[in-house]
Amino acid sequence: MTLAHAARPEVRPSDQPPEGATSADAKPIISFAPKRRGKAPAHLADLDLAGRKKVLKDLGLPAFRADQLSRHYFDHFSVDPNTMTDIPASMRENLVKVLLPELVTEVVVQRADRGMTLKHLWRLFDGAKVESVLMRYPERTTLCVSSQAGCGMACPFCATGQMGLTRNLSTAEIIDQVRQAQVACREGLLEGGPTRLSNIVFMGMGEPLANYKMLVSALHRLIDPSPEGFGMSARNITVSTVGLVPAIKKLAGEGLPVTLAVSLHAPDDDLRDELIPINSRWKVGELLDAAREYFLTNGRRVSIEYALIKDMNDQRYRAQLLADELNKRGHGWAHVNPIPLNPTPGTIWTASTRRAQDAFVKTLRDNGISTSIRDTRGSDIDGACGQLATAVTQGGATTAANEERSEQENR
Numbered sequence: 001m002t003l004a005h006a007a008r009p010e011v012r013p014s015d016q017p018p019e020g021a022t023s024a025d026a027k028p029i030i031s032f033a034p035k036r037r038g039k040a041p042a043h044l045a046d047l048d049l050a051g052r053k054k055v056l057k058d059l060g061l062p063a064f065r066a067d068q069l070s071r072h073y074f075d076h077f078s079v080d081p082n083t084m085t086d087i088p089a090s091m092r093e094n095l096v097k098v099l100l101p102e103l104v105t106e107v108v109v110q111r112a113d114r115g116m117t118l119k120h121l122w123r124l125f126d127g128a129k130v131e132s133v134l135m136r137y138p139e140r141t142t143l144c145v146s147s148q149a150g151c152g153m154a155c156p157f158c159a160t161g162q163m164g165l166t167r168n169l170s171t172a173e174i175i176d177q178v179r180q181a182q183v184a185c186r187e188g189l190l191e192g193g194p195t196r197l198s199n200i201v202f203m204g205m206g207e208p209l210a211n212y213k214m215l216v217s218a219l220h221r222l223i224d225p226s227p228e229g230f231g232m233s234a235r236n237i238t239v240s241t242v243g244l245v246p247a248i249k250k251l252a253g254e255g256l257p258v259t260l261a262v263s264l265h266a267p268d269d270d271l272r273d274e275l276i277p278i279n280s281r282w283k284v285g286e287l288l289d290a291a292r293e294y295f296l297t298n299g300r301r302v303s304i305e306y307a308l309i310k311d312m313n314d315q316r317y318r319a320q321l322l323a324d325e326l327n328k329r330g331h332g333w334a335h336v337n338p339i340p341l342n343p344t345p346g347t348i349w350t351a352s353t354r355r356a357q358d359a360f361v362k363t364l365r366d367n368g369i370s371t372s373i374r375d376t377r378g379s380d381i382d383g384a385c386g387q388l389a390t391a392v393t394q395g396g397a398t399t400a401a402n403e404e405r406s407e408q409e410n411r
């Protein structure tokens with residue numbers, strides 16, 4: 001560290017045990033191997049339309065009913081046989097049983113941000129729990145979905161990371177979080193009345209690119225028009241990653257113009273090795289090269305997510321280093337979203353001061369980097385995606401009032 005860097009003492013991720021760790025000497029352990037092998041029941045949303053027709057045909061049921069059932073699911077967000085009046089009553093129960101088993105059951109729902117945010121905890125068929133968060137903004141309504149139960153990436157600031165990877169979600173388990181959000185929007189469960197779900201971000205529990213096959217088929221269900229899928233705009237879908245470089249390259253070749261968000265959080269390997277353990281496998285340089293390639297292939301500007309953590313990664317020299325790393329790979333290909341971390345009392349993982357945030361943003365902008373501080377609702381998700389599941393597992397859910405207080409403190 002040079003003298004210029006020494007004005008504020010730096011804290012390191014290793015200065016305390018990881019968030020939510022059960023022992024003082026806990027160390028992050030990366031894992032790609034799920035603890036559970038169980039497979040969710042097969043569901044219409046796991047398959048494309050041809051696959052759904054084949055299932056019905058193999059069971060001796062009329063294949064064309066797959067089309068009708070798909071429209072009920074993707075157009076009307078319905079799994080209730082009573083609403084399916086275009087299908088003979090005698091057939092409905094059986095079709096629903098075969099192609100629309102219940103996968104995602106509500107355990108807890110919390111409201112925050114004066115009713116503009118709904119946070120759901122869901123129970124899956126085997127008791128595993130995942131979260132999704134629905135957020136209304138003036139110009140869009142966004143759902144943050146989970147792609148895995150738990151997570152194997154072991155980021156020390158994240159409660160989910162300390163749970164380890166329970167298992168990958170099936171495509172339909174991801175998609176049914178979306179269907180339920182579509183219902184919540186339509187029925188006006190968010191403050192402000194009925195609305196339309198416009199955006200999806202894969203920033204809930206899990207590393208989406210570690211569940212690659214299910215992710216890609218979920219993207220198809222989101223983007224493909226009915227009766228294949230919901231027909232959402234690919235431009236409004238964001239896949240976030242901590243940096244699985246080979247999977248980023250593979251995703252670039254899928255021809256799905258979704259936005260890539262890289263959870264960078266540090267521009268130097270020295271800090272990032274501790275902050276994001278997968279950095280020990282793929283370094284900052286390789287990650288940014290892959291992100292730039294993604295931009296060149298897909299034409300979609302990459303989002304660089306950067307949780308501003310007090311005295312850890314929020315120094316002006318790190319902002320300069322980040323700007324240099326981005327600019328040396330070209331201009332206009334990335335947009336930086338610094339996010340003041342949601343404060344957790346008593347830990348070293350706390351939000352940067354307002355002054356540090358402003359200086360960080362100014363340094364990036366002075367270097368021509370497009371930058372916007374992200375809404376703290378986003379930081380709730382990015383930095384604390386496993387907190388609700390942990391709290392409920394331990395017997396006491398966090399309250400909306402607590403969340404609102406955190407947000408006030410963040411301002």
Ligand code: SF4
Pocket residue numbers: 151152153154155158159160161162204205206207242382385
């Ligand atoms: S921050 Fe994201 S990638 Fe890291 S452990 Fe948490 S859920 Fe996994």
